[in-house]
Amino acid sequence: MKLMSFLKRQNSIVLTTIFGLIVIGILICLPTGYEDALIYQGTERAVGTVVSTDNSAIITSGLIQSGEQLCTLEIENGIFAGQILEGVNFLSGSLEKDKIFKAGDRALLTISHEGQDIKSVILSDHYRLDKEFILLAVFAVFLVIFAGKIGFQAILSFFITVLMIWKVLVPCYLKGCSPVWTGIAITAVLTAIIIFFVYGPDKRTLSAVLGALLGVATTCVLGILFTDLFKIHGAVMTSSESLLYSGYQDLDLTSIFMASIFIGASGAMMDLAVDITSAVYEVILKKPDIPPAEAILSGLRVGRAAMGTMTTTLLLAYSGGYISLLMVFMAQGTPIDHILNYKYVAAEVLDTVVGSFGLVTVAPFTALMAGLLLTGRKNSPAN
Numbered sequence: 001m002k003l004m005s006f007l008k009r010q011n012s013i014v015l016t017t018i019f020g021l022i023v024i025g026i027l028i029c030l031p032t033g034y035e036d037a038l039i040y041q042g043t044e045r046a047v048g049t050v051v052s053t054d055n056s057a058i059i060t061s062g063l064i065q066s067g068e069q070l071c072t073l074e075i076e077n078g079i080f081a082g083q084i085l086e087g088v089n090f091l092s093g094s095l096e097k098d099k100i101f102k103a104g105d106r107a108l109l110t111i112s113h114e115g116q117d118i119k120s121v122i123l124s125d126h127y128r129l130d131k132e133f134i135l136l137a138v139f140a141v142f143l144v145i146f147a148g149k150i151g152f153q154a155i156l157s158f159f160i161t162v163l164m165i166w167k168v169l170v171p172c173y174l175k176g177c178s179p180v181w182t183g184i185a186i187t188a189v190l191t192a193i194i195i196f197f198v199y200g201p202d203k204r205t206l207s208a209v210l211g212a213l214l215g216v217a218t219t220c221v222l223g224i225l226f227t228d229l230f231k232i233h234g235a236v237m238t239s240s241e242s243l244l245y246s247g248y249q250d251l252d253l254t255s256i257f258m259a260s261i262f263i264g265a266s267g268a269m270m271d272l273a274v275d276i277t278s279a280v281y282e283v284i285l286k287k288p289d290i291p292p293a294e295a296i297l298s299g300l301r302v303g304r305a306a307m308g309t310m311t312t313t314l315l316l317a318y319s320g321g322y323i324s325l326l327m328v329f330m331a332q333g334t335p336i337d338h339i340l341n342y343k344y345v346a347a348e349v350l351d352t353v354v355g356s357f358g359l360v361t362v363a364p365f366t367a368l369m370a371g372l373l374l375t376g377r378k379n380s381p382a383n
Helices: 002-029 129-174 179-199 203-229 240-245 253-286 292-332 336-341 343-374
Strands: 043-054 058-061 064-075 084-092 106-114 117-126
Touching: 002 129, 002 179, 043 084, 064 106, 064 117, 084 106, 129 179, 179 203, 179 253, 203 253, 203 343, 240 253, 253 292, 253 343, 292 343, 336 343
Parallel strands: 084 117
Antiparallel strands: 043 064, 043 106, 058 064, 064 084, 106 117
16 A cells, blocks of 8 residues: 555656646747847847956946946857957946946846947846856755755746746737736646646645635735725836836736736745645545535634734735835835825735735635545545
C-alpha cells in the first residue's frame, strides 16, 4: 500500500512537471504582436562600459539636474563590440527617472544606425540584468533546497505567471479586449494551473480552485460596484496617462483598474484556499466517516485563524509602496479626512478592503467545496 502511494506521488510530480514545462514552452513561443516597435527599428541594443564622462552640459538646481551628460563608452557586445563610442544620457529633471553615470559603470544602450554608420548612442539606464538573474538564481536554489520538488514546481508556477501576464494579459489589454473578462479568464487559468502543481489530478485541486475562484468572483463584483460608487478613474494607476498619450487613448483604464483589484488579491486567495483544503483533507484522512457538515465546520475554523493575518498581508503589501506619500501628508499636516477622501488614497482603500472582503469569502466557499467533494470516499495518504 505504501509502495502504491509512493508511486502515485512520483507519477503526479512527473505529470505536473511535464505539464508545466510544456506550458512554459508554449508561452515563450507565443508572440505578443508588439515585438517590433517602430521606435526600436533600425537600432541595436547593447551593453557598454563607461570609460569617461563629460558633465559640463548638466544644469544643476538644488536636487534637480537637467541637460545632458556625455559619456565615452566601450561597447561589450553586438555588432559594434569592441568599439569606443560617444553616448548621451539625457536628464529631464526627474529624480525618479534620471540617472548619472561615472567611469566604470555599465550601461544599457540603444544605438541608432544605418549599416555601420552610427547616428546616435543613447544611454537607457544602468545595466542591472546580470544582477537580476543572479538574484533569481539564488532564490531558485534556496527554494529547491528547502522545499525540494515542491519548490521546483513553485518555480514553474512563478515563470508561468510572469509569462501569462506578459504574453497574454498585457497584449490583450493593449488590443482592447474586455479588461474584466480577460482578467477573470487569466486568473482562472493561473489558479487552476498553480493549484494543479500542488495537488496534481486530485479532487483537492477542484475544491481549492472552486473556492478561490468564488472568492475572485466576489471581489470582482464588489470591485466593479465600489469603483463606480467611489467615482474612481483608472488614471490613478501609475503610468496610465503615459499609456494614453502613446496612442492608446481608447483604452478603458477604469475597467483595467477594476480588474487589477481581483488580480492583485488572487494570489492570497489561492494560498488560503489551499490551506483550508489541505486542513479539511487531513481531518477526513483521520476520520474517513466524517459527515460533510462537520468537515465544512472544520474548514471554517481553519479559515477564521488564517483570515486575520491574510487581510493584514494585503494591507502591508498595498501600503508598502506609499510610505513616502504618507510622509508627505504627515509633513504637511493634512487632516485624516482629507487624506482618505483623495482619489488615489480612496483607490488604495478600495484595493485593500475589497481584496480583503474576497479573502473573507474564500474561507467559507473553500470549506464548503472541500466538505462536499472530499467526504464520503476512501482517502489515500496526502501527496
